[in-house]
Amino acid sequence: MFVDSSKEVARPGVSAVAALDEPTRRRLYDHVVRQPEPVSRDEAAEALGLARQTAAFHLDRLAGEALLDVVYERRSGRTGPGAGRPAKLYRRSAQEVTVSLPERHYELAGRLLAQALEESESTGEPVRSVLHRKAYGLGARLAGPGRAAEVFAVLEEQGFEPRSDGEAIVLGNCPFHALAREHTQTVCGMNLHLLRGLLDGLAESGLRARLAPSPGHCCVRLEPDPSPSTGGRPS
Structure with missing residues (x-):
């Protein structure tokens, strides 16, 4: 991508694509982007038959590569004291990632x-x-x-x-x-x-x-x- 050196710019690319080369991570990514609503770690783990810890690790790696966004919501709909902590959820990122060799723009x-x-x-x-x-x-x-x-x-x-x-x-x-x-x-x-x-x-x-x-x-x-x-x- 053309890089504007006058300001800090995120540079997704090869590392993001490489992250999807891991089979479990790619299955999780494909599952999340097909869902109409954000997905929790437990939901993703159950849907793909994974341990929760495994799903959490790969989902956070996808979020770290800007392939998924993280949002927090209370699924119960309750608010105020006693409503519990918001759940950590994942959804498709708006970030577009392309890799071209040789580099094209x-x-x-x-x-x-x-x-x-x-x-x-x-x-x-x-x-x-x-x-x-x-x-x-x-x-x-x-x-x-x-x-x-x-x-x-x-x-x-x-x-x-x-x-x-x-x-x-x-x-x-x-x-x-x-x-x-x-x-x-x-x-x-x-x-x-x-x-x-x-x-x-x-x-x-x-x-x-x-x-x-x-x-x-x-x-x-x-x-x-x-x-x-x-x-x-x-x-």
Whole structure:
């Protein structure tokens, strides 16, 4: 997933998927998400023929991976003194978990394109101009504050798989690969401005982004900037 370095962001992914690889845990997850109401440890254990301690362990592991939410309710319906402690219940989390190898970010592209279309319809500005501006702004935010010397680290975080090529950087992965193949001009332009924003956000990176498609690489190449002061902000 694209990571906004300017704020703390949960990063579910491989560990969450790995948690579901355990057969008992996967059975518990499937049982909980099929129920119309939150499920208690006792209910889950009884439904699957498990010891309560076993069910509790796996349910809490699923909650720890943000695959299930924990809620507390009094099943008796009673309130006040003597009503007893609320039961710990589990339900499907709203968190969406996807893992893609190589890393892809089609949801991000969809959001940028949708924002550009909506703003274009309301303001009359050309869609492509809005898309480039939105992508540039996102790139600048992704850079985060105070990370001038961390170009490789930031690019790795965003799934670009950077590699040195002399003084330049080539990107071994395009997070928008399938879209770029079918809509090259639109998606590569978006990606170019996103990376320009990212480089401008990384103060004194000394690099510029330009389109340089080549087989097996992202369409954008990062090269030493002969005039860093010009920046890459879209007009």
